[in-house]
Amino acid sequence: MADRLVIYSTAPAQQRQDGLWLDAKFVQGMERHVAEWPGPVSVVLRDAELPLPFGVHCPPGSLGFDLAVIPRGAPILPHLGRDVALLVAAADDHEALDFPAVVHGLGVKLVYVLEYTLGTRLRILWMDRKRNPLRRARSALWTLKQEHRLRAALRGADAVQFNGYPAYEAYRGLVRDAHLYLDNRLSASMMATEAEMTARADRLRNGAPLRLIHSGRLEPMKGAQDLLPVMDMLAARGVDATLDIYGTGSSGAEISAGLDRFEGRVRLHDPVDFARKLVPVNRTEADVFLSCHRQSDPSCTYLEAMGCGLAVAGFDNAMWRGVQTRSGGGGLAPLGNVSALADVVAGxxxxxxALVTASAKARAFAVDHDFDRVFSARMAHWRKVAELEN
Structure with a gap:
């Protein structure tokens, strides 16, 4: 019986002197794929020299699935044997856009997973400091041409799973079977407890200083350059607040150089383990998640912060707008308007x-989209497409 699942992923893989390193979030997700798929599982990754700030060492035999790391441009067909029922591929990778033709005639079903819209891809290009204006223009033209291939590929797939509201709204009319999900790593057991929510609410009602937090890659496309200016504006408004920043990236040195003027009210920390360190800090040592993200990609950070009971103050990108309007779990500021974002926090x-109410609504929304619920719904959809489940 053909029941093998093959996943083509854009997750980074690195071969180092001490062996294979993979993204920690990817490995965590694959454990659940293996647990909830009724047959064997294989993974195909492209060999890419990408940074792995949250990498984990994977010794031989430590993974519960077959893994092939192939060069860019290498075909996937050799990895689709007779026992394959379903190929799941990241449509955000242009090398996956010919897969409808590859699986045609093999009896293999194809599900694409898509995160980025055309607008988001173009905005990310223009925010890339490593490219000069000419290179950015050429990359934008290439991206526009790839959009035609993407749309044709989506039409040719058996189903498409959309991570986040922007991609779902942009492309769902093209596909036969559309499934919306909100990706995050927060299981039900990791959500803020009622006691923690009550303790935070009591503290806020007693007028304690606001404790802001930010975590993630410190990159221009993530809005890291806006974090300190928001704190400057809060100080100018007489708002007593602190900010703890967890992460690393190209903006890290700039942030570190600006800390002295805050006299300890803003602190920069190295990345920490998500489940063991960051989640407890979010649940017990913070009140507001400060997001300066200007792109509309489906950042899982929103749901993960909300599940910890944090209201989110963020820019009006399409993803956060979609979450905020449905949840009431935070505030919106016009895109790129740092002063308006400071006004949200000052309010x-x-x-x-109002902050206590937003925190409660944030957690309630996250509970409805916890990792286990979202993941199991995705896997059930895959099994249905593969005709392994009625």
Whole structure:
């Protein structure tokens, strides 16, 4: 019986002197894929020299699935044997856009997973400091040409799973079977407890300083350059607040150089383990997640912060707008308007009850989209497409 699942992923893989390193989030997700798929599982990754700030060492035999790391441009067909029922591929990788033709005639079903819209891809290009204006223009033209291939590929797939509202709204009309999900790593057991929510609410109602937190890659496309200016503007407004930043990236040195003026109210930390360190900090040592993200990609950080009971103050990108309008779990500022973002936080400083309410709504929304629920729904959809489940 053909029941093998093959996953073509854009997750980075690195061969180092001490062996194979993979992205920690990817490995965690694959453990669940293996657990919930009724047959064997194989993974195909492209060999790419990408940074792995959250990498894990994977000794031989430590993974519960077959893994092939292939060069860019190498065909996937050799990895689709007779026992394959379903190929799941990242449509954000242009090398996966010919897969409808590859699986045609093999009896293999194809599900694409898509995160980025055309607008998001173009904005990411223009924010790339490593490219000069001419290179950015050429890359944008190439991206526009790839959009035609992407749309044709989506039409040719058996189903498409959309991570986040922007991609779902942009492309769902092209596909036969559309499934929306909100990716995140927060299981039900990791959500803020009622006691923690009550303790935070009591603290806020007593007028304690606001504790802001930010975590993630410190890159221009993530809005890292706006973090300190927001704190400057809060100080100018007389708002007593602190900010803890967890992460690393190209903006890290710039942030570190600007810390002295805050006299300890802003602190920069190295990345920490998500489940063992960051989640407890979010749940017990923070009140607001400060997001300066200007892109509309489906950052899992929103749901993960909300599940810890944090209201989110963020820019009006398409993804956060979609979450915020459906949840009420935070505030919106016009895209790129740092002053307006500071006003959102300042408003909560003066209206603590509004912040307590937003925190409760944030957690309630995250509970409805916890990792286990979202993941199991995705896997059930895959099994249905593969005709392994009625």
């Amino acid at each position: 909560w400083h003066h209206d603590r009850e």
